[in-house]
Amino acid sequence: MRSTFMGLEASKRGLFTQQSALYTTGHNIANANTQGYSRQRVNMQPTLGYPGTGLNAPKTAGFIGTGVEAHSVQRIRDGFIDRQYRQETNKLGYWESRSQAITQMEDILSEPSEFGLNESLNQFWKSLQDLSTNPENAGARKVVIQRGTAVAESFNYIHTQLSDIQANIKNELRVSTKDINSMLEQIASLNGQIAAIEPNGYMPNDLYDARDNLLDELSEYFPLEISYDKSGGGALDIAEGIVNVSIQTKTGAIAVVAGKDFSEMTTSLTSTETYEDYGQITFSSVGNATGGNYAYSDMPINKGKILSLIDSYGRGPAGAEVGYYPSMLENLNDMAKAFADEFNSVHQSGFSLPDELTGNSSTGLNFFEDGSGGTAITAANIIVANNLLTNPSLVAASNANAEEGNGQNALDLSNTKFTQLTVGTTTNTTVQTFYQSIIGQLGVDGEQANRLTYNSETIKMAVANNKASVSAVSLDEEMTNMITFQQAYNASARMITVVDETLDKIINGMGRVGI
Amino acid sequence: MRVTQSMLSSNMLRNLSNSYNKMGTLQEQITSGKKITRPSQDPVVAMKGIGYRTNLDKVEQYQRNLGEATNWLDSSDDALDKVGLALQRVQELVTQASTDTLTPDDRLKVQKEIAQVKEQIRDLGNTKVGDKYLFSGTKTLEPLFVGGSVAGESSSPLPGTPTNIAYTNDVSIEVYDNVEIKVNSNGYEVFHGIENVLNDLETVFLATPNSGSDFDGFLGEISNLQNTVLEERADIGARQNRVEMMENRLSTQEVIVTKQLSNNEDIDYEKSITELISQESVHRASLSVGSRIIQPTLVDFLR
Numbered sequence: 001m002r003s004t005f006m007g008l009e010a011s012k013r014g015l016f017t018q019q020s021a022l023y024t025t026g027h028n029i030a031n032a033n034t035q036g037y038s039r040q041r042v043n044m045q046p047t048l049g050y051p052g053t054g055l056n057a058p059k060t061a062g063f064i065g066t067g068v069e070a071h072s073v074q075r076i077r078d079g080f081i082d083r084q085y086r087q088e089t090n091k092l093g094y095w096e097s098r099s100q101a102i103t104q105m106e107d108i109l110s111e112p113s114e115f116g117l118n119e120s121l122n123q124f125w126k127s128l129q130d131l132s133t134n135p136e137n138a139g140a141r142k143v144v145i146q147r148g149t150a151v152a153e154s155f156n157y158i159h160t161q162l163s164d165i166q167a168n169i170k171n172e173l174r175v176s177t178k179d180i181n182s183m184l185e186q187i188a189s190l191n192g193q194i195a196a197i198e199p200n201g202y203m204p205n206d207l208y209d210a211r212d213n214l215l216d217e218l219s220e221y222f223p224l225e226i227s228y229d230k231s232g233g234g235a236l237d238i239a240e241g242i243v244n245v246s247i248q249t250k251t252g253a254i255a256v257v258a259g260k261d262f263s264e265m266t267t268s269l270t271s272t273e274t275y276e277d278y279g280q281i282t283f284s285s286v287g288n289a290t291g292g293n294y295a296y297s298d299m300p301i302n303k304g305k306i307l308s309l310i311d312s313y314g315r316g317p318a319g320a321e322v323g324y325y326p327s328m329l330e331n332l333n334d335m336a337k338a339f340a341d342e343f344n345s346v347h348q349s350g351f352s353l354p355d356e357l358t359g360n361s362s363t364g365l366n367f368f369e370d371g372s373g374g375t376a377i378t379a380a381n382i383i384v385a386n387n388l389l390t391n392p393s394l395v396a397a398s399n400a401n402a403e404e405g406n407g408q409n410a411l412d413l414s415n416t417k418f419t420q421l422t423v424g425t426t427t428n429t430t431v432q433t434f435y436q437s438i439i440g441q442l443g444v445d446g447e448q449a450n451r452l453t454y455n456s457e458t459i460k461m462a463v464a465n466n467k468a469s470v471s472a473v474s475l476d477e478e479m480t481n482m483i484t485f486q487q488a489y490n491a492s493a494r495m496i497t498v499v500d501e502t503l504d505k506i507i508n509g510m511g512r513v514g515i
Numbered sequence: 516m517r518v519t520q521s522m523l524s525s526n527m528l529r530n531l532s533n534s535y536n537k538m539g540t541l542q543e544q545i546t547s548g549k550k551i552t553r554p555s556q557d558p559v560v561a562m563k564g565i566g567y568r569t570n571l572d573k574v575e576q577y578q579r580n581l582g583e584a585t586n587w588l589d590s591s592d593d594a595l596d597k598v599g600l601a602l603q604r605v606q607e608l609v610t611q612a613s614t615d616t617l618t619p620d621d622r623l624k625v626q627k628e629i630a631q632v633k634e635q636i637r638d639l640g641n642t643k644v645g646d647k648y649l650f651s652g653t654k655t656l657e658p659l660f661v662g663g664s665v666a667g668e669s670s671s672p673l674p675g676t677p678t679n680i681a682y683t684n685d686v687s688i689e690v691y692d693n694v695e696i697k698v699n700s701n702g703y704e705v706f707h708g709i710e711n712v713l714n715d716l717e718t719v720f721l722a723t724p725n726s727g728s729d730f731d732g733f734l735g736e737i738s739n740l741q742n743t744v745l746e747e748r749a750d751i752g753a754r755q756n757r758v759e760m761m762e763n764r765l766s767t768q769e770v771i772v773t774k775q776l777s778n779n780e781d782i783d784y785e786k787s788i789t790e791l792i793s794q795e796s797v798h799r800a801s802l803s804v805g806s807r808i809i810q811p812t813l814v815d816f817l818r
Contacts, residue, residue: 405655446555
C-alpha cells in the first residue's frame, strides 16, 4: 500500500533536483569565460520505484515512480580531442620557439639592408678601391682603416648579439625546467586530491579541469603519453581517476608522474657559458614515477619546445657544438677567419708608404688581428691591427718597395671579397657568395619555421574550436536550460499544491456527509 | 557542430589579428618601399638583394675610379700640349739661330730664351694634380726634376737611367672587374729626351765660335721630340676614348643593376596601396561583423 504523503516526497525530490540543476547552470554561466573550464551537467536519474522488489514486497498493480535524484555532476569533455589538442600544442611549441629564435637572428643580421655586414664589406671594398686610385693620400688610408674597423665591428657586434640571444635561450631552458617541475608537482598534487575525493562517490570536476589545463601546458614542452588509473572505493564509473604522465621518446616512455609521485627534471646546464652535452636531461626517479634520461637522440624530431630550445641553443661538447646558433656563429667565425687570413696574406705581400727617414716601405704586416692576443681570428675577436690604427701610412697599398703612387696591392686587397677561398668546410667559395649562402639558408629556415608555426597554429585553433564545441559554455544553451529547469521546478511546486489540495479533500472534506 | 560564444570570440580575435598582421606587413612595405624586411619573407629576394647591392656598389665605385682616370688623362694631355708649344718655340729659335747672319751675341740672347723654355718644360714635367706629380711614374710624391736634373738619375752627363725604376712605372686604375687602364704617361722618357737635346743645344750655343751650320742636326732632333710628344698624346687620346666607352658602359650597367635591384625588392606602390585599401575594408568588415556576432544572446531577450 502506498503512503499518503508519497506524492509530497516525490515532488520535493523534483524541487531539490531541479534546483541543483539550476545551480549547476548558474555555475556554468559564472564560468563562461574561465580558461579551461568545461561545462557541467547534472545527470538526473529516477529514484527506485515503489514497491521495491523482494519476497515480502506488496503486490500492487503498478510500479510507481518515486521521483528524481541528481546522481552525479559530470563535465562534458572529449578525451580524443584533448589528445589531439595536446599533440598540436606540442608541435606549435617546437615551431613557435624555432621561429622566434630565427626571427631574432634575422633581426641581428639585418639583411638585406643598408647597414648589414654585407654593406660594411662593400664600403670597405670601396675604400680600398679609392685607396688604389689615391695610394699616396693619407685621407684615403684613414678611410680604409675606419671601414676596416667597421667590418671588424660588424663581425664583433653580430657575434656578441647572437651570443646574447643564445644565452637568453639557455636561460629560457632553465626557466622552462622550473616551470616543468612545478607543473609535474601540481599534477601529482591534484592526483592526490582527486584520489581522496573520488572514492566518496563525488566528481571533482573543477580539479579535473585544473589538471587537464596543466597537461595542456606541459604538452607544449614534450610529447606526452597519458593514461588513467581508476580510483577504488565508492568511485563512480564516470570518475576519471588519477593520471599517469610519461614523456614519449623514440625508445620508450619516461614516466614522470604516477599518482602522487613525480619526477624532478634537471638539465646539465650550469651557470658557466659552455656547451654541454644535452644527452643529460634527467628525470629523477620517485616511487612509481621511474624517471630516466631524456637523451637528445631519443627525442622525437620537431616535437616540443624543449627540443626546439636545445636545437637553437646548441649542444655537444666544446669545440663540436651543433645547433642553430652555434652553426651560425661558426659560419661567421669561419667567414671572419677566411676573410681576415686572405686579406692579411695579401696585405703582407704589399708595401706601406715609404718611411720619410729611410725612404723604405714596411712589408709583411697584418691588417686584421686577433684582438684577444691569440693567433686565431674569429668573428668575436677580429680587430684592425693596432699599429695600423695609429699609423695609417702602414697600410700596404703598394706592391713594390718605396712606390707611394702604386695602388696595385690596394686593388688586390679590395678583390679579396671576391677571391675563391675555402671558408670553413666550404671550398671554392668567396666571402661574398658564402655570406649570401648563409643568409639564404637563414631565410629558407625562417620561412619554413614561420610557415609551420602558422600551420600548427591553424590546426591548433581548429582543434581548440572542436574542444570548445564540446566543452565550452554557450549562454544561449544555459539560458534555455535555466528556463527548462525553472519550469520543472515550478511544476514540481505546483504538484505539491495539487497534493496539498488532495490531502485537504481527505482531511477536511471527508466524513462530513449531510452536514 | 555546437557553436559557443567563446569559439566565436576566439575566431574573431584570430581573424582580427591575421588582418592586423597583413596590414602591418603592408604598412611596412609601403613605408620602406621594400617587399621584404627579413630574409624569411623571401629567401631568394634576400639573397639576390645582397648580390645586387654589391654589384651596384661596384658600379658606383668604378664610376668614381673613372673620374679619377679622366682627371689623370686630361691633366697629362694638357701638360703635354704645353710641352708641344714650348718645343715649337724652341724650333723657331733654333731655326733663327741657324741663320748665319746672327752674331754670337745674338745667339747668346737666343740661348737665354731657350734656357727659359727649358725651365718651363721642367716645370711642366713637375705638373701636380692635387698631391700627385703626374710624370713621376709611381713616385707620385717626388717631382721628376729636382735641382735642374731629372730626379733619381745617378749622374750627369745624361743620358742615364733612373736609379729608382719607379719613375718609369705605370699607374693604372681599375675601371671594371679586372679591367685596368694605364692613366699616366711615360714622363721620364719624354722629358728625359727633351732634356738631353736641350742640354746638347746649350753646349753648342755656349761654344765659341759657333756658326749656323752647328745647329743643322738639331731641327731634326726637335721635330723627333715633337713627334714623341704627339705620340704620347695620341696614346692618351686613345685611352681617353676607352675611358669614355667604359663610362657609357658603366652608366648602362648602373641602370640595369638598379633596375634589377628594384625589380627584386621594391614594391609596386599601386599594388601595395590597393592591397592595403582592400585589407582595410576586410578589417572594417570583420570588426563590424564581430560586434554583431558577439553581442546578442538569449540573455538579452529573456525577461
